Amino acid sequence: MRSRSRRHWSSLAHGEPGGRARTISLAPVITALAGGVGAARLLRGLVRVVAPTEVTAVVNTGDDTELHGLHISPDLDTVTYTLAGLNDDERGWGLAGETWSVMESLERLGGETWFRLGDQDLATHLYRTQRLSTGATLSQVTAEITAALGVSVRLLPMSDDPVRTHLTLVAGPEVSFQEYFVGRRHAVAVESLRFVGAQTARPGPGVLGAIADAEVVVVCPSNPIVSIGPLLAVPGIADALAARRSEVVAVSPIIAGAALKGPADRLMAELGHEPTVVGVARAYANFVGTLVIDDIDAASAEAIEACGVRCVVAPTIMHSPDHAATLASLLLDAGRPSGATSGRGR
Ligand code: FO1
Numbered sequence: 001m002r003s004r005s006r007r008h009w010s011s012l013a014h015g016e017p018g019g020r021a022r023t024i025s026l027a028p029v030i031t032a033l034a035g036g037v038g039a040a041r042l043l044r045g046l047v048r049v050v051a052p053t054e055v056t057a058v059v060n061t062g063d064d065t066e067l068h069g070l071h072i073s074p075d076l077d078t079v080t081y082t083l084a085g086l087n088d089d090e091r092g093w094g095l096a097g098e099t100w101s102v103m104e105s106l107e108r109l110g111g112e113t114w115f116r117l118g119d120q121d122l123a124t125h126l127y128r129t130q131r132l133s134t135g136a137t138l139s140q141v142t143a144e145i146t147a148a149l150g151v152s153v154r155l156l157p158m159s160d161d162p163v164r165t166h167l168t169l170v171a172g173p174e175v176s177f178q179e180y181f182v183g184r185r186h187a188v189a190v191e192s193l194r195f196v197g198a199q200t201a202r203p204g205p206g207v208l209g210a211i212a213d214a215e216v217v218v219v220c221p222s223n224p225i226v227s228i229g230p231l232l233a234v235p236g237i238a239d240a241l242a243a244r245r246s247e248v249v250a251v252s253p254i255i256a257g258a259a260l261k262g263p264a265d266r267l268m269a270e271l272g273h274e275p276t277v278v279g280v281a282r283a284y285a286n287f288v289g290t291l292v293i294d295d296i297d298a299a300s301a302e303a304i305e306a307c308g309v310r311c312v313v314a315p316t317i318m319h320s321p322d323h324a325a326t327l328a329s330l331l332l333d334a335g336r337p338s339g340a341t342s343g344r345g346r
Pocket residue numbers: 035036037063072073074075077078093094114115116117121178181182
C-alpha cells in the first residue's frame with residue numbers, strides 16, 4: 001500500500017508525455033474518480049502539479065461496449081490517450097490525426113458504422129479484446145496499454161466484472177449507453193437507468209485501497225449520473241468514499257445550470273435531480289466533503305453549505321492545460337484539511 005503521508009518531492013521534469021513540467025515540493029498521493037473528457041482534462045492538469053506516479057484514476061466502465069466482436073472501453077481510452085498526449089482535443093474522444101479507412105470499407109459492405117472506430121484506435125480494441133480472450137483481466141490489459149503508451153498515472157477500471165449502463169427512454173425501449181449517447185446523440189428523454197451487472201460486480205484490484213490510502217480523493221467534473229453513478233453502484237466504492245468524506249473534493253460538472261459538454265444537465269432533470277450546483281451537492285453529499293463550483297455560481301455557495309458540503313468558488317472551466325493545472329492545485333489544497341481555506345479559491 002502507498003503511504004498517505006506527504007513526501008518531499010523534487011523532480012524537475014515530470015508530467016505525462018504530452019504535458020509540460022512544473023515543480024512542487026510535496027508529493028501527495030491522489031486518487032481521482034473519472035469519466036471521460038472532463039476527467040481526462042483535469043488529470044492532464046493534475047500531472048503538472050503532482051508526479052504522475054502518485055496519481056491513481058478509478059475509471060468508469062459503464063460505457064463499455066462490444067461491437068464487431070471488439071471490447072471497447074471509451075472512458076479508459078479517453079483518459080489514456082489524453083495523458084499520453086495522443087488524443088484529439090477538439091473531438092474529445094479518439095486519437096489525433098486519425099484516419100477512417102476501415103469505417104469507409106465497412107460502410108461499403110453495409111456494416112455497422114454508427115459508432116466510429118478510427119484506424120489507429122482499432123489497434124487498442126484489437127489488443128484489448130485479444131488479451132481478454134486469453135484470460136487477462138481488464139485491469140491487466142489497461143496496465144499494459146498505459147505502459148505501452150508511456151502513461152505513468154495508474155488507471156484502474158472500476159471493476160473487472162462487466163457493468164453496463166442501460167437507459168430506458170421515455171418514448172421507447174431500454175438501450176445501451178452508447179446507443180443512447182452516440183446512436184441517438186443523447187437527444188432523447190430518459191425515464192430511468194440501471195447499471196446492469198453492478199450488484200454482483202467487485203471493485204477492481206486496488207480500487208478500494210486507492211481510495212483508502214489517498215491523501216486527497218478528487219471527483220472529476222464528470223457526469224454525476226452516467227459517469228460517477230456507475231462507480232458508486234459497484235458495491236464497496238460508495239462506502240469507501242464515505243469513509244474518506246472530509247478528504248473527498250468534487251468539481252461540479254454543472255456550471256450555471258448546464259453541462260459544458262454532454263447530457264448531464266438533462267439527465268439530472270429527467271431523473272429527478274435539480275440540474276444545478278446545489279443538485280450536484282445534494283447528489284454527492286454522502287461522500288463529498290468539499291464541492292468546487294465555478295465563479296458564475298458563487299451565489300449558490302450558501303445553499304451548498306446548507307447541504308453540509310463545504311463550498312469553494314473558483315474558475316473551473318479548463319480552457320487549457322494551464323487552467324486545468326491551476327484547478328488541480330486548488331483541489332489539492334481543498335482536500336487537505338491543514339492547507340484548506342473555506343470560501344473563495346485562490
Ligand atoms: N462518440 C461519438 O459521439 N461518436 C462516435 O462515433 C464515437 C466513437 C468512439 C469510439 C471509441 C471511443 O473510445 C469513444 C468513442 N466515442 C464516440 C466517445 C464515447 O462514446 C463517449 O464520449 C463516452 O462514452 C462518454 O464518456
